[in-house]
Amino acid sequence: MRVALYARVSTADKDQNPENQLVLLRREAERAGDTIIKEYVDEKSGGSSNRKAFQEMMRDAGKRRFDLVRVFALDRFSSEGIEKVFEHTAALEQAGVQFWSYCEPQLNTTGPMASLFKAIISWAAGYRNQRHSENVRLGHARKRAEVAAAGEVYQHGRRPIGKDIEAEVKRLGAEGLSRRKISEATGVSVSTVQKYLTS
Structure with missing residues (x-):
């Protein structure tokens, strides 16, 4: 399988070294008989997806340059919150790219838990879209009420x-x-x- 390895360390912690994550990921890739296509490394907070290597990896995933993304842990992949994590993994899934975490095998889209995790991803994406639509609807309703109170037409x-x-x-x-x-x-x-x- 063609794989991408993603490692991230925070710039705030000088004791961290992405090589510590990559050593384990390379070992797992070798054990599985994977071909490592590229290693993507960020030295930046995971609180935003605006990370150079992360964005490059997601673009390459969209181009199907690899079949699987291996990360050391979910918080190395993203620490933006569970909704954004599901959004990113859903984007990989839609591109036909699987996700694998060394520390959280239960969240992998490979193996026996794959169907469950994919169902959760799908539910989360649908819930997010539904909530966004509801927020837009409520926003319009509030604005209409404000405008009507001022005697104008929304x-x-x-x-x-x-x-x-x-x-x-x-x-x-x-x-x-x-x-x-x-x-x-x-x-x-x-x-x-x-x-x-x-x-």
């Missing part, structure tokens, strides 16, 4: 257009702001800004 995706907005557009225009800047400041379209400025 327009989805843009700031409500009322008498105050037109006055604000004209005031900003008089100050010399560009139409684009006025649009960004007021939340109305550039074409509406143009209409107000020429009326």
